[in-house]
Amino acid sequence: xxxxxxxxxxxxxxxxxxxxxxxxxxxxxxxxxxxxxxxxxxxxxxxxxxxxxxxxxxxxxxxxxxxxxxxxxxxxxxxxxxxxxxxxxxxxxxxxxxxxxxxxxxxxxxxxxxxxxxxxxxxxxxxxxxxxxxxxxxxxxxxxxxxxxxxxxxxxxxxxxxxxxxxxxxxxxxxxxxxxxxxxxxxxxxxxxxxxxxxxxxxxxxxxxxxxxxxxxxxxxxxxxxxxxxxxxxxxxxxxxxxxxxxxxxxxxxxxxxxxxxxxxxxxxxxxxxxxxxxxxxxxxxxxxxxxxxxxxxxxxxxxxxxxxxxxxxxxxxxxxxxxxxxxxxxxxxxxxxxxxxxxxxxxxxxxxxxxxxxxxxxxxxxxxxxxxxxxxxxxxxxxxxxx
Amino acid sequence: xxxxxxxxxxxxxxxxxxxxxxxxxxxxxxxxxxxxxxxxxxxxxxxxxxxxxxxxxxxxxxxxxxxxxxxxxxxxxxxxxxxxxxxxxxxxxxxxxxxxxxxxxxxxxxxxxxxxxxxxxxxxxxxxxxxxxxxxxxxxxxxxxxxxxxxxxxxxxxxxxxxxxxxxxxxxxxxxxxxxxxxxxxxxxxxxxxxxxxxx
Numbered sequence: 001x002x003x004x005x006x007x008x009x010x011x012x013x014x015x016x017x018x019x020x021x022x023x024x025x026x027x028x029x030x031x032x033x034x035x036x037x038x039x040x041x042x043x044x045x046x047x048x049x050x051x052x053x054x055x056x057x058x059x060x061x062x063x064x065x066x067x068x069x070x071x072x073x074x075x076x077x078x079x080x081x082x083x084x085x086x087x088x089x090x091x092x093x094x095x096x097x098x099x100x101x102x103x104x105x106x107x108x109x110x111x112x113x114x115x116x117x118x119x120x121x122x123x124x125x126x127x128x129x130x131x132x133x134x135x136x137x138x139x140x141x142x143x144x145x146x147x148x149x150x151x152x153x154x155x156x157x158x159x160x161x162x163x164x165x166x167x168x169x170x171x172x173x174x175x176x177x178x179x180x181x182x183x184x185x186x187x188x189x190x191x192x193x194x195x196x197x198x199x200x201x202x203x204x205x206x207x208x209x210x211x212x213x214x215x216x217x218x219x220x221x222x223x224x225x226x227x228x229x230x231x232x233x234x235x236x237x238x239x240x241x242x243x244x245x246x247x248x249x250x251x252x253x254x255x256x257x258x259x260x261x262x263x264x265x266x267x268x269x270x271x272x273x274x275x276x277x278x279x280x281x282x283x284x285x286x287x288x289x290x291x292x293x294x295x296x297x298x299x300x301x302x303x304x305x306x307x308x309x310x311x312x313x314x315x316x317x318x319x320x321x322x323x324x325x326x327x328x329x330x331x332x333x334x335x336x337x338x339x340x341x342x343x344x345x346x347x348x349x350x351x352x353x354x355x356x357x358x359x360x361x362x363x364x365x366x367x368x369x370x371x372x373x374x375x376x377x378x379x380x381x382x383x384x385x386x387x388x
Numbered sequence: 389x390x391x392x393x394x395x396x397x398x399x400x401x402x403x404x405x406x407x408x409x410x411x412x413x414x415x416x417x418x419x420x421x422x423x424x425x426x427x428x429x430x431x432x433x434x435x436x437x438x439x440x441x442x443x444x445x446x447x448x449x450x451x452x453x454x455x456x457x458x459x460x461x462x463x464x465x466x467x468x469x470x471x472x473x474x475x476x477x478x479x480x481x482x483x484x485x486x487x488x489x490x491x492x493x494x495x496x497x498x499x500x501x502x503x504x505x506x507x508x509x510x511x512x513x514x515x516x517x518x519x520x521x522x523x524x525x526x527x528x529x530x531x532x533x534x535x536x537x538x539x540x541x542x543x544x545x546x547x548x549x550x551x552x553x554x555x556x557x558x559x560x561x562x563x564x565x566x567x568x569x570x571x572x573x574x575x576x577x578x579x580x581x582x583x584x585x586x587x588x
Contacts, residue, residue: 043459099472099493100447101530107451110529121533128495145494145501148442148472156490163508184450187459188467243488243514245435245480251468259486376468377477379489 004224005165006234007385009079011071011176012329014215014322015049016315019074020333026315027330027341028361034199034211034317039063040183046195049213049317050181062127063214064098067322068178069136071216079220080232081172087226090143090170092160093129093218094153094177095321099146102184129178143169147321151284152243152373153177154217154324155381159241161221171226176325178216185320186212192251200287200318202311202343203296203357205350210286213317217325219332236332239273239368239384242266246378252290257298259380260372264302271368271384275303278384279366280340282331283357284374285311286318287345291374296353299372308364310357314344324373328383331369335387339363394421401482404465405474408443408525411547412475413482416519419549420483423560425517427484434515435480435489436505438498438522442472445527475523487515498522503552503564510554521549 010020015033017023026033034047056066076082103120110116126132130146143164147157154177161173189195189212196209219238227234244262246254253260268275281303284295299307312330319326334340343357367388373381395417402413416435425433447470453462468474473491480489488509494501499522506518526545534541552564 096471099442100470101444101533102447102451104451104454107448107529108455110532111452111455115532118533125495125533128493131495143504145438145492145498145505148491148493149476149489150471150473160490160505160508163505163512163514167508167511169504169508183459184447184454184470185467187454187462188450188464188470190460191462191464191467193464243490245485245487245489247430247480247484247486249481250474250477262486375473376471377473378480379473379476 002166005162005238006222006224006227007219007236007238007332008222008227008232008234009075009081009220010329010332011075011078011218012326013051013067013070014316014319014326015051015213018051018054020329024333024337030342030344032199032315032344039181042183042186044190046190046197047199047211048181049211051214062098062123063180064095064129064178065127065132067180067214067216068093068129068133071218072133072174075218075220081220084137084139084172087171089139089141090161090164090173091130091134091141092145092147092157092173092175093133094147094149094157094324095129095179096148096150096153097179097182097185098127098129099148102182104183133174149379150376151320152324152375152379152381153321155328155371155373155383156243156324158219158324158328158383159243159381162238162241165221165223171223173221174218175221176216176218177322179214179319179321181212181214194288196287199345200314201345202285202287202314203292203350203353204346205348207287207289207292209288211317213319215316215319215322215326217322217329219328235336235387237386239386240267240270241383242270243379243381246380248378251376253294253374253378255294257294259378260295260298260374261302263380263382267370267382267384273368277366278303278368278370279308279364280369281307281309282327282369282371283309283311284372285313287313293352295372295374296355300355305355307355308358308362310340310343327371328385331371331385334364335369335385398482402478405478406443406446406469408523409469409475409478412437412521412523413478415521415547415549416479417483419519419551423551429517430483430485432487432515433485434487434509434518435476435485436502436518436520437476437491438502439472439493440495440498440524441530442493443470443474443525444530445525446470448527448529506552516555517551517553519549519551521547523547
């Protein structure tokens with residue numbers, strides 16, 4: 001019987017709050033902190049979910065790193081793990097923006113003059129997310145890389161952490177994801193025609209696309225025996241992870257959600273549970289026509305029409321590489337608190353989906369939560385989290 | 389072009405892909421064909437791709453679009469190819485792979501990290517067979533950055549894939565017993581960052 005993998009620390013920062021407590025407050029109040037872009041100059045009028053009142057510790061570093069450091073510090077404090085030196089630590093984090101050298105000032109100068117100040121290049125070379133976090137914590141480990149699986153990066157990074165612990169490569173893994181709101185993916189997603197001109201309406205009949213957001217969600221994963229040895233009795237566990245590719249299209253999901261269906265079944269099987277034992281699902285729920293239709297139908301097929309589910313992207317926007325990390329944290333918090341917020345933005349059921357998310361703050365009964373992610377490029381991932 | 393090349397059908401399917409994705413698709417395809425596995429194996433075939441810099445030339449072409457035409461008039465095709473997992477998406481969709489797939493980035497040792505992850509997935513039986521590879525693409529912008537900071541580095545491009553498994557039929561080329569890496573390239577990129585700092 002494999003050892004239980006505990007979740008001993010949680011950290012989150014997004015438009016709905018600069019820490020876990022603020023996030024829960026936004027959920028309880030139904031507060032959506034969206035607005036126009038202020039972080040960069042753009043001619044595009046779409047609403048976004050920016051993190052407010054946040055500068056970050058290191059003004060020379062990319063914003064993504066600073067968001068990650070903020071969530072990381074909260075998670076480490078929550079885990080009561082200030083000294084990591086006696087543990088074998090792994091670091092696996094997901095991102096999209098931090099992996100790209102897309103500094104406009106650098107490139108503009110280079111293409112006009114054939115040369116450019118190299119500050120942006122240095123920042124880029126120091127910004128591999130997982131390596132930067134290792135440097136920040138002064139940890140030397142060979143188990144350290146950044147996942148760039150687009151929208152499922154954070155979920156997949158947590159899945160990698162689970163693999164490392166089960167293989168006894170590490171005692172503790174810092175996992176999750178971070179991404180900043182950036183002009184380049186903003187323009188890119190608008191060009192794809194998937195961004196809504198108004199606030200996003202996940203799973204709603206009138207939904208017209210996503211809103212972009214930013215943030216970081218980080219979990220501390222630890223073997224249960226390691227946590228107990230240091231006097232920490234865990235109340236949350238990572239029970240399963242499943243991942244499967246659609247193998248269908250560069251940007252659109254498989255019409256029948258073949259990959260998501262498979263990923264869910266793998267995750268549930270690893271956790272050793274039936275679909276009926278799942279208290280709720282935190283869905284990917286981007287509010288695009290395709291994603292919500294495909295995902296909603298698969299959730300109905302796997303879990304049945306009575307499933308309690310929601311999308312928290314109505315509170316955070318789509319935070320790309322951070323999404324899986326944030327949604328894992330939110331799922332864990334919900335299990336701990338015993339409630340999920342309403343799936344904000346939803347009011348009218350779409351008959352093409354045939355299942356509706358929760359319309360109000362809802363008490364949850366049960367020990368298991370599932371968090372799903374569907375990525376650009378057709379990867380689908382699912383986590384099973386438990387308070388048992 | 390050799391009219392009899394077995395990967396010819398791929399050429400049409402990936403004609404819109406950038407060079408990074410094309411190199412990765414051909415290398416992955418060749419590794420799968422070389423393995424002798426049948427098509428059924430693709431149902432659970434895993435795919436792990438490591439890269440240091442990803443599709444940086446395509447990213448810069450996308451920045452050209454923003455600068456030339458404005459935020460509202462950029463190419464969605466270029467954008468979708470500028471994300472790091474585009475190559476993986478092309479491989480999985482063209483080879484009809486339905487197992488777990490993951491793209492990772494690491495400046496120092498992406499292929500080594502990909503092999504380590506493959507080992508952990510095989511030990512957990514996430515897949516019986518995994519395509520593990522690495523890809524890099526040359527670009528003049530990245531060469532500018534690296535040549536000024538680390539002139540001893542020769543920035544080339546290419547892709548290589550292995551099919552790895554714990555099953556007996558995977559003995560074709562041998563075994564991977566111990567994974568280590570020399571810090572040569574690690575020094576190169578760490579050197580790049582420190583020399584950039586010194587030049588300011």
